[in-house]
Amino acid sequence: MKIQDLQQATVVGLGLLGGSLGLAISRHFPHVKRIGYSHRAVTRNKAADIGAVDEIADNLAQAVQGSQLIILASPIGVFPDLMTAMGPHLDAHCLVTDVGSTKMLPVRWARKYLNKNIQFIGSHPMAGSEQRGVDFARADLFDDAYCILTPTPRTSPSHLQCLRQFWQTLRMRLSTMAPAQHDRVLARISHLPHALAAALVCASDPDEMLLCGKGFLDTTRIASGPVSVWRDILMTNAQHTAKAIARLTRQLDKLQTALENDNPDAVVKILSQAKEKRDDLVAKKLLRQDLPT
Amino acid sequence: MKIQDLQQATVVGLGLLGGSLGLAISRHFPHVKRIGYSHRAVTRNKAADIGAVDEIADNLAQAVQGSQLIILASPIGVFPDLMTAMGPHLDAHCLVTDVGSTKMLPVRWARKYLNKNIQFIGSHPMAGSEQRGVDFARADLFDDAYCILTPTPRTSPSHLQCLRQFWQTLRMRLSTMAPAQHDRVLARISHLPHALAAALVCASDPDEMLLCGKGFLDTTRIASGPVSVWRDILMTNAQHTAKAIARLTRQLDKLQTALENDNPDAVVKILSQAKEKRDDLVAKKLLRQDLPT
Numbered sequence: 001m002k003i004q005d006l007q008q009a010t011v012v013g014l015g016l017l018g019g020s021l022g023l024a025i026s027r028h029f030p031h032v033k034r035i036g037y038s039h040r041a042v043t044r045n046k047a048a049d050i051g052a053v054d055e056i057a058d059n060l061a062q063a064v065q066g067s068q069l070i071i072l073a074s075p076i077g078v079f080p081d082l083m084t085a086m087g088p089h090l091d092a093h094c095l096v097t098d099v100g101s102t103k104m105l106p107v108r109w110a111r112k113y114l115n116k117n118i119q120f121i122g123s124h125p126m127a128g129s130e131q132r133g134v135d136f137a138r139a140d141l142f143d144d145a146y147c148i149l150t151p152t153p154r155t156s157p158s159h160l161q162c163l164r165q166f167w168q169t170l171r172m173r174l175s176t177m178a179p180a181q182h183d184r185v186l187a188r189i190s191h192l193p194h195a196l197a198a199a200l201v202c203a204s205d206p207d208e209m210l211l212c213g214k215g216f217l218d219t220t221r222i223a224s225g226p227v228s229v230w231r232d233i234l235m236t237n238a239q240h241t242a243k244a245i246a247r248l249t250r251q252l253d254k255l256q257t258a259l260e261n262d263n264p265d266a267v268v269k270i271l272s273q274a275k276e277k278r279d280d281l282v283a284k285k286l287l288r289q290d291l292p293t
Numbered sequence: 294m295k296i297q298d299l300q301q302a303t304v305v306g307l308g309l310l311g312g313s314l315g316l317a318i319s320r321h322f323p324h325v326k327r328i329g330y331s332h333r334a335v336t337r338n339k340a341a342d343i344g345a346v347d348e349i350a351d352n353l354a355q356a357v358q359g360s361q362l363i364i365l366a367s368p369i370g371v372f373p374d375l376m377t378a379m380g381p382h383l384d385a386h387c388l389v390t391d392v393g394s395t396k397m398l399p400v401r402w403a404r405k406y407l408n409k410n411i412q413f414i415g416s417h418p419m420a421g422s423e424q425r426g427v428d429f430a431r432a433d434l435f436d437d438a439y440c441i442l443t444p445t446p447r448t449s450p451s452h453l454q455c456l457r458q459f460w461q462t463l464r465m466r467l468s469t470m471a472p473a474q475h476d477r478v479l480a481r482i483s484h485l486p487h488a489l490a491a492a493l494v495c496a497s498d499p500d501e502m503l504l505c506g507k508g509f510l511d512t513t514r515i516a517s518g519p520v521s522v523w524r525d526i527l528m529t530n531a532q533h534t535a536k537a538i539a540r541l542t543r544q545l546d547k548l549q550t551a552l553e554n555d556n557p558d559a560v561v562k563i564l565s566q567a568k569e570k571r572d573d574l575v576a577k578k579l580l581r582q583d584l585p586t
Contacts, residue, residue, distance in 0.1 A: 126504070126506055146504060148504070175504065185501050185504065188496075188497060188498070188501055189497065189501055189502060189504060189505040189506075189509050190505070190506065190508060190509065192493070193493065193508050193509050193512040193513075194508065195545070195548055196489060196493060196512065196545070197512060197567070198548070198563055198564055198567035198568075199541060199544040199545045199547075199548055199563070199567075200485070200486065200489060200541060200544075201566075201567040201570050201571045201574075202544050202563055202566050202567050202570070203481075203540050203541045203543075203544040204481060204482065204570070205481070206570060206573070206574070208478045208481055208482055209482060209570070209574050210574065210577060210578070210581075211419070211439060211441070211468065211478065211482060212482040212483070212574075213419055213482075213483065215483060215486050215487065215514075215515045216482050216483065216486050217575075217578075218511045218512070218514050218515070219486040219489065219490060219511070219512050219514075219515065220486075220567075220571055221508075221511050221512075222508045222511070222512065223564075223567040223568060223571045224568055224571045224572055224575070225568070226568075227561060227564045227565050227568055230564050231557060231560055231561050231564060234552060234560055234564075235552075235555070235557050235560060238552040238553070238555055239552070239553070241552055242549045242552040242553045245545050245548060245549040245552070246549060247496050248492060248493060248496045248545070249542055249545055249546070249549075250496075251492040251493075251495050251496040252488070252489070252492045252538050252541070252542055252545075253542070254492075255488055255491070255492055255538060256535045256538040256539060256542070259527060259528075259531040259532070259534050259535040259538070260531070260532070260535045262528070262531055264524060264528050267524055267527055267528060268520060268524050270491055270492070270495055271491055271516075271520045271523050271524060271527075272520050273494075273495050274490070274491035274492075274494040274495050274513075274516040275491075275516060275517055275518070275519075275520055277494050277495070277497070277499060277502070278494045278513055278516045278517045279517055280499070281494075281499070281502050281503065281505075282510075282517070284503060285503070285510075288503075
């Protein structure tokens with residue numbers, strides 16, 4: 001499959017990501033026909049109203065027929081059902097991808113629920129916002145953000161190349177890794193901070209928190225994220241996230257011991273290393289112009 | 294002592310907090326003579342240039358003589374030296390306070406290094422910014438922020454009342470607690486988040502961090518704070534902070550176990566509790582108009 005052959009694309013799930021995807025496809029692939037599907041009628045209507053897609057399909061079979069590219073933008077938990085339902089209706093050479101935050105399970109599910117000849121390649125466009133729903137969809141949501149692709153040894157090079165070109169045309173910066181590596185890295189840089197923020201709030205007293213300042217609020221901001229989304233993310237990446245928590249706990253134990261032993265040198269060592277590494281991170285991100293504005 | 298008797302105030306240490314204090318006193322107590330002291334000549338000159346104080350003293354003895362109010366705004370680690378040096382030169386009925394982030398040690402030091410008849414009451418104005426130094430001093434730094442006062446059974450009610458009126462006139466919102474309670478609460482809502490942010494960065498791989506998003510950056514922001522300031526805070530509140538870390542670690546262990554056991558109900562329980570508590574916190578803070586803008 002070549003990107004030039006892309007005539008019709010299907011977006012399954014029309015929330016913030018799916019809706020934005022439809023708008024971005026319209027902007028960057030104006031000749032491509034966009035079919036949308038959502039299991040909720042109200043979402044289907046809203047998506048049609050804002051022009052997120054050209055056509056709304058009433059069912060999944062109808063939605064995927066004739067599309068060269070199918071993008072799953074639903075909550076990850078429903079992927080097995082979607083794959084089972086769409087499987088028999090997919091075009092033989094089509095490319096199926098998704099926008100989920102974990103990648104091992106979607107890839108495993110695709111192997112289990114889709115026909116062997118169907119190419120599924122996981123994508124993780126790292127774009128989004130605190131807002132949810134198609135009402136907040138934006139054509140520029142993906143601009144300059146990172147997108148991680150997770151091919152496997154079974155991935156066809158031409159399909160991978162096509163998927164790369166698709167996201168690049170949507171102005172994303174690409175990175176490629178194996179599904180397991182993706183999930184391990186994301187557990188550490190994304191799922192662990194979320195687990196941490198939630199644990200910190202759970203360990204805090206409501207009256208005491210009222211006195212808190214900007215530091216506490218920033219550190220815990222992501223704990224206000226949607227529970228169902230984060231349940232899916234953590235449960236589909238449970239073992240890696242558990243390991244990441246254990247790794248952090250060891251670091252916290254070190255700091256706790258240094259404090260209990262009244263050891264300023266050990267405390268300074270940890271604080272200095274943290275400041276140096278984070279300052280370096282911010283400097284590099286500024287240089288790459290990938291800090292959120 | 295009564296607030297009406299305040300004719301001269303001394304600010305020891307002319308950084309962001311000390312300089313801002315001088316400017317705020319000038320705004321809200323225009324008749325009060327402000328004396329400033331810093332051990333660094335360059336800071337003394339800068340403070341004079343921006344009008345942070347009316348007069349700069351060359352030494353501590355000269356700085357405190359004739360003042361009814363002395364405010365220590367230096368790094369907490371030098372308080373014992375400052376108290377020892379200023380002790381013999383303090384007016385008998387003066388009030389000494391500070392702006393440090395921990396309160397048990399300053400109160401203990403005051404008992405040890407100041408004359409018995411001198412009233413020391415700890416203050417913790419919870420104002421500041423990432424910026425450091427007198428260059429960033431602002432007369433409105435304290436507006437609407439919380440200030441915790443930590444009287445003890447030895448505190449004279451009239452001096453406490455005077456100190457309350459002083460900070461209230463500087464537009465601060467007051468809260469009162471014992472020094473030990475202050476340090477326990479602050480360990481949980483301020484020093485723990487800092488320890489956590491530092492531990493998270495230390496546990497992270499530099500290359501992996503480059504892929505991180507806004508969540509990781511927010512969660513770790515305070516790890517970029519000045520090492521010397523945070524060393525002093527953590528070391529002067531080491532035992533409470535160690536206990537707060539242990540409390541958090543227990544919560545993290547719970548989440549880790551839930552993930553290892555593939556237990557979505559337990560994970561949802563933690564995520565829901567965290568979201569509910571934090572959303573409630575933000576709502577209450579919005580209502581009290583004390584969210585940073």
